[in-house]
Amino acid sequence: MITLKNVRFKVGKHNILNNINMKLKRGKVYGLLGPNGAGKTTLFKALLNVIEYKGDIFKDYNHVTIGKLIEYPAFYPNLTCVENLKLHASYADIEYNDSIVNDLLGIVGLPDAKHKKFKELSMGMKQRLGVAKALMGNPNLLLLDEPTNGLDPMGMKDMRNLIEQNLKGKQRTIVISSHNLNEVSFVTDTFLFMREGKKILEIDNNEDIYMFGRVQQIPDHQNVKQAVTLLEDNKKEIYFLLSETNFNKLKTTNDFVYSDVQNLTLENLYIKLMSTDLIEVKSYV
Structure with missing residues (x-):
């Protein structure tokens, strides 16, 4: 689906990404593992083309749409779930209507919270709303950066079930960055280990x-x-x-x-x- 060849990114003399080579296949879930500072979020930003990286990122076919949950989900605290999603869709020029928004909230388990203000949501609900935002436009590449960050065990389980039951699909590639090895191992097909800006190991999770x-x-x-x-x-x-x-x-x-x-x-x-x-x-x- 997407091939990275010698992808590099440097800030001053510091290599944030150092010759990353990998192929992300359609229908697979990848667990991106590494400590803080390993380059995981920067790799996501390279895939999103929001940084000036060196090297090449090739798409195997023309229409690759990317959904993302990078770091903490950003929403307007005094707007409701529905209002926030509609506003995001208008900013991003994504087609939407009431039916699409309601379907997305149903997918992430928030159908009864659609008229709640963002500031009234629990941490787990905020993360799931972030996933709903990432799903707008039906992306075939989904980047989830620490989706269980700050969640209690029940929230982690809900996020795991959401990924396993509602997000995985034959036409969608998912890359999950996480420190929680146990949680990510439940849903991941392939592990990608990073250290100091390098991909050091790729291995199947079997x-x-x-x-x-x-x-x-x-x-x-x-x-x-x-x-x-x-x-x-x-x-x-x-x-x-x-x-x-x-x-x-x-x-x-x-x-x-x-x-x-x-x-x-x-x-x-x-x-x-x-x-x-x-x-x-x-x-x-």
Whole structure:
């Protein structure tokens, strides 16, 4: 759907985005993970074309519309939900009518709050109204920056259900930036890890446990290449990342030579990536 090639952004001498390469596929939900200052929000701004980045962002087809919830949802406190959405639509030149606005409020679970003023809403309701705003115009790329920020456990669950049941679709790509690993893991197809402006790892979300270790030799077979993810540190030491199932298959072969194996949860994997200089490599050893 959208391909980023060597996307860079610098403020003074500081690289905020450093040669980002990735492809966002239609129908997928991506979890963008990284600490504050990793470049997640700046990457969203590059996708929105509101900063002067270097590199290229290609769209696979002409009509890509983008909806966004970036940082805190901005609304007029003394206007109602309906009034705020209609005002946004008029500013953004988006088609709207009472039926469209009512449908959007129904999708995000606010049908009974449409005449409430924004200042009267709970934090969770404000976030959901922000999602309704992002959905105006039926975007096929949806960018959600910390959508569960400030929410209590029930609000987080509501947001998760909203994404899973109402926002996902075959024609829509969703990118969710979050610090809440547990919540984002429920709805994400693929994790994108960022550190210091770099994309350091892309991995499918289909495992509860990841097997990580040093590698000296891996079988040179196509199916193995597709199953294993390789990382290296600044000393050029090579490490593997595998599902538990694929690791158990590989370790029975004579030409898989490894050591120092660890079982990592998503949280453990995140901590390891953010506390080291490991980065995914595309070359195959």
